[in-house]
Structures are given as structure tokens and as C-alpha cells.
Amino acid sequence: MxxxxxxxxxxxxxxxxxxxxxxxxxxxxxxxxxxxxxxxxxxxxxxxxxxxxxxxxxxxxxxxxxxxxxxxxxxxxxxxxxxxxxxxxxxxxxxxxxxxxxxxxxxxxxxxxxxxxxxxIPLRRGVTLLGFRAFCHFRLLKRSNQKRIEKRLRKFREKLAWGEISREHILLSMAGWDGYAKMGNTYNPRKKIWCKLQAILQAQK
Structure with a gap:
């Protein structure tokens, strides 16, 4: 609509x-x-x-x-x-x-x-719904969805550096996103995001 x-x-x-x-x-x-x-x-x-x-x-x-x-x-x-x-x-x-x-x-x-x-559109081109591009046998995260979570990581890094957010809060937020992302065929993008998150957390130890 x-x-x-x-x-x-x-x-x-x-x-x-x-x-x-x-x-x-x-x-x-x-x-x-x-x-x-x-x-x-x-x-x-x-x-x-x-x-x-x-x-x-x-x-x-x-x-x-x-x-x-x-x-x-x-x-x-x-x-x-x-x-x-x-x-x-x-x-x-x-x-x-x-x-x-x-x-x-x-x-x-x-x-x-x-x-x-x-x-x-032909179904072979996939259907966009709820942040995924759904095909007959698999689902991929939309690019805009991946960009959004990467932007969130950058904000987490800044807030963590200034002591405005706790590591626990970040992990809880990312666990929620990960649970959502698991609904698709997203092993590689999820792995990429978690590697970036780990680097952020280690840099602020």
C-alpha cells in the first residue's frame, strides 16, 4: 500500500x-x-x-x-x-x-x-517480503537489510567507545537480529556480521 x-x-x-x-x-x-x-x-x-x-x-x-x-x-x-x-x-x-x-x-x-x-513478476525473480528476497527453495536477506545492520554496528562501536552502551545490550540486540536472519539462507552474511561485532568488542576491551 x-x-x-x-x-x-x-x-x-x-x-x-x-x-x-x-x-x-x-x-x-x-x-x-x-x-x-x-x-x-x-x-x-x-x-x-x-x-x-x-x-x-x-x-x-x-x-x-x-x-x-x-x-x-x-x-x-x-x-x-x-x-x-x-x-x-x-x-x-x-x-x-x-x-x-x-x-x-x-x-x-x-x-x-x-x-x-x-x-x-515471474516467481523465479523472487518476492520481497519482511526483509527477505524469497525464491522457491531459499530466502536471502535484502541488501538494504544488510546495510541497515552494518550501520547499527557502526553506531554500537561509537556508543561503546563513549561508554553510552553496554556490551550486554549490544549482544542482546544482535542476538535478536540473528534469530530473525536465521529464517533465511544467511550463513555467510551472518558470519560476516558476527566477525565485525567480535572485532568491535575486542577493540574496546
Missing amino acids: KHYFETIDQEVLLSILKKRIKDDELLWLIKTILANHKTQETGKGMPLCNLTSQFFANVYLGELDNFVKHELRAKYYLRYVDDFIILGRNRKLLEEYKMKISGFLKTELKLELHPQKSSI
């Missing part, structure tokens, strides 16, 4: 929630939470780091899930928050899906597909 969290229509969200929530006080609380968030456009958007936003974001696109599965009857559909993939063998059918989804998003949810990220 194009600028998903920034463009969620609050009135549309509330109308979706009202289908499932009959408690007026709870609905009032939700409306208050949304209204207290300062947005560029009145009545649009949600705070990125708020836990309720993660939940509401999924509820909002639950409408898209129902449309794709029950109206389009797409067999292979996957969504994670605002990223979604539809697999199929018939390009013409996929183009039809894309056109209908674009129309549904605009009319029902007041959203737009991202023009650069909504494309029909």
Missing part, C-alpha cells in the same frame, strides 16, 4: 469496528485514541508505534482479505500487515485481480496500491 498507516481513513475503520463491537464505551475509547493522534490530514492515519495501531491495521485490511478470498476467489494469497502477495499461473487473471483490488481499495477503504511495489 502507498503510505498505509498515514492514509487509513478513521471513519472507515470505525465503521468496520462497529460491525464487530457493540460496546459504545469501547467504541468511544477507540475514537478518542484515534482523534488524539496528530496527523497531516484530519481523520486520516494512525500512530506507527502504538500497539492498537498494529491491531487496527490488520482489522482494516481484513476487508481486503475477505474480498480477495471470497469475491475474487484467489487460491494463493498471503498478507502481512500492508504487504500482500497473490500467486498464479495466468498473467491475464493476475492483471484482472490487480485492477479489481485497486478499485476495491479506492472505493471501500480509500487506499491506493503502491505504484512501484505492485507489479506482476
